[in-house]
Amino acid sequence: MNLILLEPGDFLDSGLAGEPGSPVITTLRGRRFQHITEVHRADVGDTLKVGLLDGQMGEGEVVEHREGQITLRVSLHRAPPPPLPLTLILALPRPKMLKRTIQHATALGVKQLYLINAYRVEKSYWQSPWLSEEKLREQCVLGLEQAVDTAMPKIELRKRFKPFVEDELPDIAAGSRKLVAHPVTDTPCPVDIPDQTTLAVGPEGGFIPYEVEKLQEAGFESVHLGPRILRVETALPVLLARLFPGR
């Protein structure tokens, strides 16, 4: 938790009104209280990095510390890092990897994510409790707190590959550079591209040829990452670091 992420509801008592940048008061309990006192070991007078969900970032000074709750005077005056110019289309990972993948993608600055079906996505993966809106949101919050960012990613689930690629993807990807990560191609993934990008990443074992063809029909270009075959959780940071180094 490199950032204490605040939500509008945290300011119900004090209000977020007043001059932009003027300090407001919030009292935290539960997970954030525990983290601030046990990991940061912060006490009255200490200052922490804070950010308002989907809003500005700044500092929070501890002004009171009591049993089970801690009160911060919060000043927000800095924009979060700019989002990556990216829509990520990701074949649904196995449940064990889903949590980590959502956290990693969020920490890397992904703001638009479609989790889609593919031939090598096992049907049972769609039953995972980690796909509930609440659980996905929890992982996103962890990713934002890690990366020091406030902009919540939007995650959409699409359980049918063909209707998604044929009917919806053309609009989603319109005007963007369209890439699909696919080990079996001669074209290396480009480095440091300025364009708005739509990037499709397959499941373990990759998209099947039919799926790659459908994506190519939709204008997607196959690119590879080098001589080694990487798991999705390793491939994703590698892809984003190549496409958008330092962003």
Place this chain on the structure above:
Amino acid sequence: MNLILLEPGDFLDSGLAGEPGSPVITTLRGRRFQHITEVHRADVGDTLKVGLLDGQMGEGEVVEHREGQITLRVSLHRAPPPPLPLTLILALPRPKMLKRTIQHATALGVKQLYLINAYRVEKSYWQSPWLSEEKLREQCVLGLEQAVDTAMPKIELRKRFKPFVEDELPDIAAGSRKLVAHPVTDTPCPVDIPDQTTLAVGPEGGFIPYEVEKLQEAGFESVHLGPRILRVETALPVLLARLFPGR
């Protein structure tokens, strides 16, 4: 297991002698047998990617499939991917992350790895059973099988930061570009460098200022990865993708 990794001991019966590239026979049991029959669902006549540990890669044709064992006719004729021109100095991660980090680093092509102590490495991490030579080797094998590579990384453990950095690191890093990943700097991590590189990566929470100073005294330059703070397991693929895209 995108590659069936063979070891010299697998050829005890048939020998590895003869013309280079001439086929030899090996019979596999246990984990590899299970994977070949249950995941690849390979049977007599099918061909699998194989590689000899620290040797060549090629194909293995299934020539016999019996209860609990499978026999391959192996032909090795292709070099593994070239190693990254890198020595990685990594503060020992917490045990939960250690396994994954070793697998990821191996899959990314790291061949020289020092796991070192740092102020923010908890003492207890050094007690992890995952630090045994056998367990580290297991994780490396998984990384090689994933990435389709045969060159086993060399991993060294150094439990004292100062003697390592003062007495040993100068020789290890001699003649190489020296970088330390450190969020608090203005210099971005370079992209696509041709040089042999020594890269130091801190623990969760980063190296402390004293440690960064010691590394700077040893000629290391601090570089950052962009506006977001990443976990070691995400930062590592991002760093290597920036330094050596496509390698």
